[in-house]
Amino acid sequence: MFTFLNFFSGGIEKIINYLGQHFFTQQTLFNTIIIVGFLIIILIGFIFIYLFRKKKLWRRKVFLQISLNNFIGEIAICESEDELNEVYSNPAHQKAMRQFQRREMDRNLLISELAETSKKFRGITMDNILWLFEKMNLEKQLVKNLGNKKWHKKAKAIQQLAYLQQKKSIKYIFSFTNHENDLLRMEAQIAIVKMIGFDGLKFLNTVTYPVSEWQQLRLIEELSSHHAADLRNMNQWFKSENLTVLNFTLRLVEIYRLYDFYDEVKDCLSHQSMTICKTAAVTISQISNETTADLLVAHYPDYDSFTQLKILEVLQVDGTKNQLPFLFSLLDHGDDSYKLEAAKAIVKISKSGMEKIEKMVDGTLFPWNIIVPQIKNVA
């Protein structure tokens, strides 16, 4: 070991001597080592200060969270306004609250805790959380956060305003419902619907960016927790140039069975967008009347296979004897799925349908040897 160290230090000395003789003086090398060493010490010092500060902040956060939990907990279980005021004016709590009011970071921590708590509780507890939020005038901080340069902080503020049911702030959130940032826009749309339900859909009047399929599902999910409201003012959504708005409107008509919009949906069957036609075909089947089946058959040739098969499914429920010639013509279709769906519709519409089909086809050959037993079950 000793020999190795001797060899190693001797090697370094040789390198230094070589560098000194051929590239720079020993003095330059010495100065460089001193400067680099000094920089390393500064860097280590900086890392230590950073870690120390971070730990101090974390400890402070934990301390604040504990005092917050006690305070929020006591507020949450109050059963009357007097009890709320009594807990709120407790000198120990007042001291803590003053601290929270002083620093923006602490106010944001308090807001986060209140928003998180509001997600988990309902009833009086939820009302008490909202009472505290308003008592401490924290809406101002959230509205300020909406003006933050970072999009994720704005999105968080929007979410928190929604969780804390701050309907007064809808006017600020509304401007984000047509924001160029997808995530911010989606959060704003959801937030408004979360707070005011169906009335919140007014953003569809102005939105120019697409409302994605995922966002449409989220909106429908959010609406399901609100009472279905009067949706008679949907006419302008049917005229929207934003196809995703039109598609979403058709879905609303389908889900909430809005029979008053039958004519508008009917017009959508001949829309230039195939996506709209498909949705319209599905929608109209949910609000159908005696003319729907004929209407769908008339549009049938214009559609792709998915929509055509969908129409055949609709005819199984809404079809009349008027559509039988059309359905019998499909028994010769090249695609077996069409044969099956058409045969099912025939059997459902006509009592003698099964008999007629058996006369027309050879039930011993493929695919009828499979289709016939299936439609016998349907009949």
Added chain:
Amino acid sequence: MKILIADDEMIMLKIIELRLKKDGHEVIVTSNGQEALEQIKLQDPDMIIADIMMPFTSGLEIVSEVKQSGLHRKVPIIILSSMGQENVVLEAFNLGADDYITKPFSPNELSMRVKRLAPPTNHL
């Protein structure tokens, strides 16, 4: 009545603890499933309220273990969870849970359910 609560969310623990103390119960708080199982053996609670999603041991594992143990199998267990899916609720009841509350919930409602499940001798 001595009630053990197991939940990894501090604010949840605090609010339930304060609510139950207000009703006159003695409350033992634990922040994970493993700690809950240890405290059940040590403290012998009259009722258990447990979340499902917890570190180390889940609420369902607590139900399973308690209901299979000889000593505590008659202790009523209320599951408190944000998972409202039918299969999860059914699994909890199959394992032996006595009640299931889905979050968001009302602490007052929890208080009533605790009263309803309390063993007759401990009724407040």
